Amino acid sequence: MTIPSASPSLQIAMAHYQAGRLPEAEAAYRQVLQVHPEQPDALHFLGIIAHQSGNGEAAVELIGRALRAKPSAPMYCNLGIVLQAQGKLEAAKDSYRKAIALRPNQAELHHYLGDTLRAQGDLDAATNSYSKALELRPDYAGACIGLGNAFHHLNKLSAAEECYRKALALPDDGNTPRADVLNEYAIVLFKLGRYDEAAAEFKKALQLKPNNPLISQGYRATLAKLIPRWHFSMLADHDRNAAFRKAIDKHCAGAGLVLEIGTGSGLLAMMAARAGASKVVTCEAVPVIAENAQQIIAANGYSERISVYPLRSTALMVGRELPERADILLAEILSSEILAEGALDTLADARRRLLKPGARIIPHAVTVCGALVSSTALHEQTSVKMIEGFDLSAFNEFAPSLITVPKGATYEIVSKAFYPFNFVMGEQSSASTTINFQIRAEKTATIHGIVQWMKVFLDEDICLENAPSDEGGTDHWGAVFHPFTREIEVAAGQEIAICCEIEGTALKMRLA
DSSP: OOOOOOOGGGHHHHHHHHTTOHHHHHHHHHHHHHHSTTOHHHHHHHHHHHHHTTOHHHHHHHHHHHHHHSOOHHHHHHHHHHHHHTTOHHHHHHHHHHHHHHOTTOHHHHHHHHHHHHHTTOHHHHHHHHHHHHHHOTTOHHHHHHHHHHHHHTTOHHHHHHHHHHHHHSOOOSSSOHHHHHHHHHHHHHHTTOHHHHHHHHHHHHHHSTTOHHHHHHHHHHHHHHSOTHHHHHHTOHHHHHHHHHHHHHHHTTOSEEEEEOOTTSHHHHHHHHHTOSEEEEEOSSHHHHHHHHHHHHHTTOTTTEEEESSOGGGOOBTTTBSSOEEEEEEOOOOTTSSTTOHHHHHHHHHHHTEEEEEEEESOEEEEEEEEEEOHHHHHTTOOOEETTEEOGGGGGGOOSOEEOOTTOOOEEOBOOBOOOEEETTSOOOOOEEEEEEEEBSSSEEEEEEEEEEEEESSSSOEEEOOTTOTTSOSSSOOEEEEEEEEEEEOTTOEEEEEEEEETTEEEEEEO
């Protein structure tokens, strides 16, 4: 609270108060009042002590008497603080305004008024008061935080983010717990979609308040945005792990520099170091994952041979992150849709800028596979008609162009496999391509679409395949279902015109 200057007759009481000896200070002030019952400074300080002791009603009465004897801005300010603590916001607002009338250039008064206006829900007026406080004192952290809170409630997220960032760069004034400011800042960053930055701020807040459930909840929600669940199915895919280990052991033994794109847990980088690579440089676009990978790599004893950079591969430079061009590139950045993670362009850029001529890329190539499929179960997940007696067919306007085949879905392959595209990693970028061809139905059936999968050649001999009917294949990359816009009744031997096309990072299969 604001403390008025003490007169000589109150020096003993003031010394007790400033030393935190409230009972002794209260007794000394009451001795003053025995001689001068309306002495304003003694009344004022007794009111402050009453407030600090939890007796709000007595505080209001005492400070009110002091104001009647000798009105001052500090008294009005402290009365406002007492009233605000009691939830008497309108009276507190009036008291702060009286203080401002006496001392219009005191930044703290505008800040306190802003807090009251914000508590009343008058956010526009609150922003004006906070802005005035900052105009008078630009380095006022409390006013910065208050203005950030007001902007946050107004959903002016960019303005709120700027305020919180500025407040956190200023010295801590001790009025607002730093963890709370970090938490609000992180929430704004989350709402702005800047999840990696939000995770970093939530983590700082948790270091200050480790067991705070709200901060923990925000941090977990942010990690869910940053770290897709497929990381765990990928790490649990033993066939995939074994195939990559076999290829890495074969090609990284005695290798000089290995570059990996997409660190994730650090698994493939550690495989390369264990296989005998002299040096491994790996990069990860999500900083929180990169930081975690560094911890995993250190815990497994490979931190001296593996360097992790929280960057996209397109930001890596030879002579900076890489001591030289790499001999081998590892890149498990394929998705079930094959192109969705931008693998072709990423690897073409890496080959051009970061690899030695003739450097090996693992995986070496990917072949797209497809077959006609009959499946009422898959059809019902991508198309609607009569539901509970209602015609919902118009909703098919929003039908997905593809879905991952759910585990346990029933379907029947009704054609031989076809192979529309083959990609040699690093040798081609994504480009719009369309292929039309005929596919023969092997049996009479109702065709609902195309099931698509892939063959991933880690090198010329080691291959992973997620064929729908292959029980021994990898189970991390799920097969994909491309629904037709309508069912097709076909007889055995009948040919169907199919169109396969690439548009950017999208691979589509449909009726021609």
